[in-house]
Structures are given as structure tokens and as C-alpha cells.
Amino acid sequence: MFFKSRKDDKPAAAAGSSPGQSASPGRAMVHMTVNGKAVSAEIDPRTLLVQFLREQLRLTGTHVGCDTSQCGACVVHVDGRAIKSCTVLAASCDGASVTTIEGLAKGGELHPMQEAFRQHHGLQCGYCTPGMIMAAIDIVNRKGSNVSEAVIREELDGNICRCTGYHNIVAAVRAGAAAMSGASRRQAAE
Numbered sequence: 001m002f003f004k005s006r007k008d009d010k011p012a013a014a015a016g017s018s019p020g021q022s023a024s025p026g027r028a029m030v031h032m033t034v035n036g037k038a039v040s041a042e043i044d045p046r047t048l049l050v051q052f053l054r055e056q057l058r059l060t061g062t063h064v065g066c067d068t069s070q071c072g073a074c075v076v077h078v079d080g081r082a083i084k085s086c087t088v089l090a091a092s093c094d095g096a097s098v099t100t101i102e103g104l105a106k107g108g109e110l111h112p113m114q115e116a117f118r119q120h121h122g123l124q125c126g127y128c129t130p131g132m133i134m135a136a137i138d139i140v141n142r143k144g145s146n147v148s149e150a151v152i153r154e155e156l157d158g159n160i161c162r163c164t165g166y167h168n169i170v171a172a173v174r175a176g177a178a179a180m181s182g183a184s185r186r187q188a189a190e
């Protein structure tokens with residue numbers, strides 16, 4: 001089920017590698033910000049974003065659950081929008097800002113949506129959970145904190161859970177939406 005590593009890919013370098021550097025023949029240079037850190041790497045141009053994140057950056061919280069772009073386990077944010085990272089070439093994200101599940105918690109505190117999934121038992125095995133949470137945050141960002149249950153169910157159409165039956169996931173997204181709204185009001189008041 002997992003994509004094969006491309007054996008010639010070099011490990012991604014942290015900030016400080018040379019953004020102007022050109023790639024070897026047949027290769028591509030990518031520079032992006034991932035969870036707030038600048039990274040650069042020379043890669044096979046066919047490398048998918050999910051491969052780059054998991055295999056080169058070792059950010060294995062982003063999962064692969066299918067090879068048909070249906071399950072949503074691979075959802076991350078690129079420039080603030082949720083995308084399925086198994087459908088995007090890493091090279092096409094050159095210059096982008098990427099957030100993965102590992103980038104949500106701040107100062108040891110879970111993101112309000114992560115906390116809502118914990119409190120509302122929105123997971124069982126947890127395999128779909130990173131993608132669910134990244135998709136849920138995007139839903140709230142686009143639809144607002146009063147998003148209805150019907151809209152949440154419709155919007156989560158691209159995320160498959162094999163365990164929970166969705167009831168607790170939807171409850172968690174509603175609670176997380178309210179908590180995100182409270183957190184942003186507190187930040188504005190500070």
C-alpha cells in the first residue's frame with residue numbers, strides 16, 4: 001500500500017541549504033516551508049508530496065491509506081488549504097508553506113481540533129485521524145465555526161474511516177469548530 005522510495009532521493013536539508021542551487025540532470029530542487037521550517041532537497045521530479053513528507057522529512061503522521069485518491073488519510077495543508085498529498089507532486093509545491101499533523105500542536109498544547117477528537121472519541125485505530133483532523137480544520141476555515149452536521153458530513157466525503165461509523169468524528173468536528181472559534185476570540189483579545 002505504501003509508495004516505494006525513490007532510491008536516488010537525497011535527504012531533505014534544513015534551512016541554510018542553497019535555494020539558488022540548480023538540480024542535477026533529470027532531478028528537481030524543491031524548497032518549501034514545512035511546519036514553519038525551511039527545507040530544501042534534490043528529488044526525483046515524480047516524487048509525490050506524501051512521499052517527500054514521509055520518506056525524506058520523516059513526518060510519518062501523514063498516512064497513506066489507498067492508491068486511488070479516495071481515503072483522505074494523506075490530507076495536509078498547502079498554503080492554508082487542505083489537499084490530498086498523494087495527488088500532488090512535491091515539485092509542484094516548490095515555494096509553498098505546508099502544514100502536517102505534526103505542525104498543529106503549539107508549546108505542548110494540542111490544537112483545539114485535536115483536543116476535540118480526543119475528548120469526543122473521534123478515533124479508534126487512529127489511521128484516518130491525521131487526515132480527518134487536517135480536513136476538519138480546513139472545513140472550519142472555509143465554512144465557519146457554526147458549520148452544520150449536514151455540511152460536515154458532506155465535506156468529509158473525501159475522508160474514509162474504517163472503524164468509527166463517523167458519529168463521533170462529526171461530534172468532534174462540531175466541538176473542534178466551536179473551540180477554534182473560542183481560541184481565535186481569545187487570541188484577538190490578547
Ligand code: FES
Pocket residue numbers: 063064065066067068069070071072073074075084085086087
Ligand atoms: Fe488515500 Fe491519499 S492516500 S487519498
Ligand code: FES
Pocket residue numbers: 122123124125126127128129160161162163164
Ligand atoms: Fe480507524 Fe478511522 S479510526 S480508520
